[in-house]
Amino acid sequence: MIKFRNQEYACTTEITLGLISGKWKILILSYLSHKTCRFNELQKLMPETTQKMLTLQLRELEKDGLIIRKVYAVAPPKVEYMLSELGQRLIPLLTQLCKFGSDYVDSFPLDDSVPSDQHV
Amino acid sequence: MIKFRNQEYACTTEITLGLISGKWKILILSYLSHKTCRFNELQKLMPETTQKMLTLQLRELEKDGLIIRKVYAVAPPKVEYMLSELGQRLIPLLTQLCKFGSDYVDSFPLDDSVPSDQHV
DNA sequence: CGGAATCCAACACGATACTG
């Protein structure tokens, strides 16, 4: 049993999962792995997100040390987000998770939208 | 955008995360990676779990093809759980997630909520 | 032994409106 930030974990795997388990975190990290982005830019890249959710996810990623928030003291406001060194180290792992998911989907080729015999 | 099982995903990473994002799934997979276990055994290994939750998580893992449920037609009932080939392929990934989490915890040694008497 | 069924609390997520 591991204690971290007033939370208890049975395994540090759960800590890593906690870092990336948020509705938009994977996407954010993915986009930021390519380039630094402004808030507005991220919004355009993820049109499905609400401002509130995007802000929330960015704040959590920042608090967890995976991204860096850079505020420029100009008008109109300018804020840039980029991966931290920690965040960059996470990217290869995400790539592997992505690869597994992709293989996984391929291993269930007939499962897409065919509820033929769900009555098990 | 990927469609899979009537769900939409922005990235297959999210599919993999969905497979292992359940309160007890990591632990279950971890235990089953060492040996085949009966329901009762898993319960003893995870005393914090309720029967309902353990059953639910096992059912999901089975439905997702990560574990195999083997029912013996005997009295009293005997049910064994083991990793599928797909589940086995997931283990190295979990190990890496675990490693990252462990490194992550070490990189925040001054975190306010970590008790100082932790000599890890 | 290995469940299923029911009820309930917490929280993640979302829609919408407002702001320095």
Place this chain on the structure above:
DNA sequence: CAGTATCGTGTTGGATTCCG
């Protein structure tokens, strides 16, 4: 431009009880 604030909802996890 880059956010807050408020309110509402769906999903997840948990406690408890009953069953073949």
